[in-house]
Amino acid sequence: MSKCFNLCGHRGILLCGLLACLVLAGCYPKRVGVSGPDGKKMTWVEMSLEQRKTHMKTEVLPRAAAIFISWRPERFTEVDCSLCHGRRAQTGNFEMPTDHLPRLSGDAFLGPEFQKHPQTTRLKLKRLVPEISSALGVKKFSIITKKGFGCYSCHLGPDGPVFGN
Numbered sequence: 001m002s003k004c005f006n007l008c009g010h011r012g013i014l015l016c017g018l019l020a021c022l023v024l025a026g027c028y029p030k031r032v033g034v035s036g037p038d039g040k041k042m043t044w045v046e047m048s049l050e051q052r053k054t055h056m057k058t059e060v061l062p063r064a065a066a067i068f069i070s071w072r073p074e075r076f077t078e079v080d081c082s083l084c085h086g087r088r089a090q091t092g093n094f095e096m097p098t099d100h101l102p103r104l105s106g107d108a109f110l111g112p113e114f115q116k117h118p119q120t121t122r123l124k125l126k127r128l129v130p131e132i133s134s135a136l137g138v139k140k141f142s143i144i145t146k147k148g149f150g151c152y153s154c155h156l157g158p159d160g161p162v163f164g165n
């Protein structure tokens with residue numbers, strides 16, 4: 001009893017929080033950016049627009065380019081911001097999700113997507129979503145909470161953004 005209190009009381013609370021973090025396989029959002037004024041690396045949410053652009057250029061674009069180019073080299077010879085953001089990127093509009101990309105069904109289990117586009121769907125699920133969510137330091141989409149970074153962080157649903165995007 002007292003042992004448990006010692007572990008979880010007072011300073012222990014901090015330790016317990018830390019342990020909970022480790023047990024739950026990491027806390028989000030993660031510090032993935034350049035250092036902020038307090039000397040700590042910034043999370044995606046904390047970054048300014050300029051810092052986000054830089055982060056996209058140094059972290060997101062190279063990883064996405066590697067995936068798309070290795071997947072279909074004949075089609076994706078060169079990849080830039082417009083791959084995801086479309087032509088509006090040129091005018092500084094980086095709003096996501098975007099109708100530049102095809103709208104998806106809105107089915108959380110991706111039934112129609114697996115049926116019509118099995119290859120793309122597998123690639124996205126196995127490589128693109130994990131890679132980009134880790135580049136942004138944000139949690140991946142969870143089928144239980146129906147939240148997090150996933151297909152609908154880039155694609156719209158039939159009538160607009162879905163799953164809190």
Ligand code: HEC
Binds near residue numbers: 096
């Ligand atoms: C692989 C797809 C992909 C590519 C390529 C990409 N982006 Fe993004 N970008 C995203 C996604 C997804 C978001 C939304 C992230 C979020 O907030 O969940 C985003 C968000 C942004 C934002 C933040 C917009 C806001 O309202 O805060 C900026 C700025 C941005 N991108 C700039 C760029 C630039 C500049 C490039 C090229 C160097 C680029 N992006 C390339 C997917 C991409």
Ligand code: HEC
Binds near residue numbers: 101113117151
């Ligand atoms: C980081 C942004 C991003 C995420 C996340 C994403 N996609 Fe995409 N998706 C794209 C881009 C970019 C294209 C267009 C590529 C192209 O020009 O063919 C695309 C195209 C597609 C297409 C059309 C393929 C075709 O051949 O017409 C389907 C279907 C699709 N995505 C499904 C998904 C599914 C399912 C998920 C989630 C498992 C997902 N996407 C997640 C960026 C994304």
